[in-house]
Amino acid sequence: MVALSAHAAGWPLVRGGSQGLAAALAAYLRELGGIVETNAPVSSLADLPPARAVLFDLTPRPLLAVVGAELPAAYRRRLAGYRYEPGVCKVGYALAGPVPWLAAACRQAAVVHVGGTLAEIAASERAAWQGQHAERPFVIVAQPSLFDPSRAPAGRHTLWAYCHVPSVSTRDVSDLIKTRIERFAPGFTDLVLAKSARAAAELAREHPNFVGGDINGGVRDWRRLFARPTASLTPYATPAEGIYICSSATPPGGGVHGMCGYWAARTALANELAR
Numbered sequence: 001m002v003a004l005s006a007h008a009a010g011w012p013l014v015r016g017g018s019q020g021l022a023a024a025l026a027a028y029l030r031e032l033g034g035i036v037e038t039n040a041p042v043s044s045l046a047d048l049p050p051a052r053a054v055l056f057d058l059t060p061r062p063l064l065a066v067v068g069a070e071l072p073a074a075y076r077r078r079l080a081g082y083r084y085e086p087g088v089c090k091v092g093y094a095l096a097g098p099v100p101w102l103a104a105a106c107r108q109a110a111v112v113h114v115g116g117t118l119a120e121i122a123a124s125e126r127a128a129w130q131g132q133h134a135e136r137p138f139v140i141v142a143q144p145s146l147f148d149p150s151r152a153p154a155g156r157h158t159l160w161a162y163c164h165v166p167s168v169s170t171r172d173v174s175d176l177i178k179t180r181i182e183r184f185a186p187g188f189t190d191l192v193l194a195k196s197a198r199a200a201a202e203l204a205r206e207h208p209n210f211v212g213g214d215i216n217g218g219v220r221d222w223r224r225l226f227a228r229p230t231a232s233l234t235p236y237a238t239p240a241e242g243i244y245i246c247s248s249a250t251p252p253g254g255g256v257h258g259m260c261g262y263w264a265a266r267t268a269l270a271n272e273l274a275r
């Protein structure tokens with residue numbers, strides 16, 4: 001979904017930072033009379049007020065931890081078999097200037113996929129799936145401050161990048177990421193003012209939904225592109241009355257496009273109005 005929309009319309013960046021998107025959605029919800037509560041971890045249905053429908057923005061493993069007891073055993077088993085992708089190691093940089101990419105087009109791109117050759121990309125992705133750290137990782141680099149001056153003081157820049165690493169990896173591979181960018185943008189290292197890195201295991205600890213550091217809600221092979229999290233015509237509804245899933249573990253999968261939530265809401269409305 002992300003790749004399709006990026007190719008069709010470009011890679012969207014939220015002015016002022018991605019927090020602005022969540023803030024805008026929350027403001028709209030409040031306008032409609034909704035209430036937003038944060039810092040409120042939910043460990044069972046008992047933590048929630050009574051409701052006809054509850055939509056969980058969770059992938060199967062954390063979902064099972066919260067509502068496993070409410071679900072029939074056969075469905076629980078199917079969710080338990082859901083597979084996750086490798087994790088990511090993510091690094092954010094403060095830079096003294098724009099990245100001096102050798103390729104001019106990259107100096108004007110919101111996101112650069114630093115892959116090298118096709119063989120290098122394949123080797124890097126294969127390594128993560130096989131539980132190894134690639135020496136030349138395939139790196140995704142976003143350079144938002146090129147388009148949004150509010151992201152950094154005048155003349156300075158911000159950049160974030162990540163690459164796949166084995167699930168639950170505790171290794172900080174930001175030096176490999178830096179070397180990879182330097183290879184295609186000589187002089188990059190000298191621009192680094194500060195960095196903040198997160199290993200996959202840290203991401204998973206901070207975000208329970210990112211199981212093992214998988215930021216895209218589980219495997220996206222041909223089958224799981226559609227059969228998310230299980231093969232069903234209404235994948236957003238669980239067999240338990242009033243319990244729905246609206247996360248990236250439902251179609252059309254990971255990415256900040258909102259369509260999982262949209263279709264989950266449509267399903268919940270249709271089901272609950274019919275009851």
Ligand SMILES: Cc1cc2nc3c(=O)[nH]c(=O)nc-3n(C[C@H](O)[C@H](O)[C@H](O)COP(=O)(O)OP(=O)(O)OC[C@H]3O[C@@H](n4cnc5c(N)ncnc54)[C@H](O)[C@@H]3O)c2cc1C
Nearest residue numbers: 002040041042057090208209215216217247248254255256
């Ligand atoms: C570094 C990085 C860069 C990315 N870049 C892009 C990009 O450029 N474009 C793009 O489209 N996508 C991008 N993604 C992917 C995208 O962010 C995810 O696919 C998407 O956020 C997943 O959405 P989700 O609805 O499944 O759940 P999440 O966004 O993971 O939301 C789940 C929410 O549930 C909360 N939660 C979890 N457990 C509990 C609990 N027990 N009780 C209460 N609350 C709980 C979490 O705190 C979180 O707020 C990126 C992800 C990362 C990490």
